[in-house]
Amino acid sequence: MSSEEKNLIEILEEGHKVDIVKYIDYVSAPQAGAIATFSGTTRDMFEGKAVLELRYEAYNPNPAIHPSPPPIRYRVNSTETTSNHHHHSNKDHLLRVCTILYQQQNSPDSRLVSKLSSTEFQLTHEFFLQVCNNFPLSWRPVHRFFxxxxxxxxxxxxxxxxxxxxILGIIGKSRNMDLFWELAQETGKRGLANDKTFRVVLRTLASAREMKKCVSFSTS
Structure with missing residues (x-):
């Protein structure tokens, strides 16, 4: 079989399942010791922003023999009514919550709670991260929402x-070290500290010359 005949590109409509076994069989060869596959799904949000476009590119090790076609680009067109409604609704709720947090960041707890509780929004991990993204250098609104x-x-x-x-990253940048240390310990006690947590905590403590706390967190 020629190299041109070994190329396989399929674009399937929504609802059609991808037959991974078929593709594995297609590229199997006695000379190949392993076959790697990748399967992924698309999120509608990434780092607080709506996903509008996906771009896929592949490395061509020998372009002189096998010229690469231009990258295939798929654009996610969010023109469906339900999708648009959800996007705009979420954006409006986010703006409303962030406005309250900014305006009431120094208000008594009872007032802030009353304002937030009377506001319609769905609290998800994505929504919480979006709120944080709107206050990258302001620890107080983020911490109060937390x-x-x-x-x-x-x-x-x-x-x-x-x-x-x-939230550790935001509070660490503000140099509110007492609150940062309190949250770092809380993260560890809840069993939620991972590799990134250790990097954030140790880097922040080291830059503040809190070496004893660095050792304490590393060994806790």
């Missing part, structure tokens, strides 16, 4: 390593 999500939002929401690492 406390609210722990004590006043009873929708089965619980923080993960990702959300803890996010």
């Amino acid at each position: 406390l609210y999500s722990q004590t006043h939002h009873s929708l089965g929401f619980s923080h993960t390593s990702v959300t803890y690492n996010k």
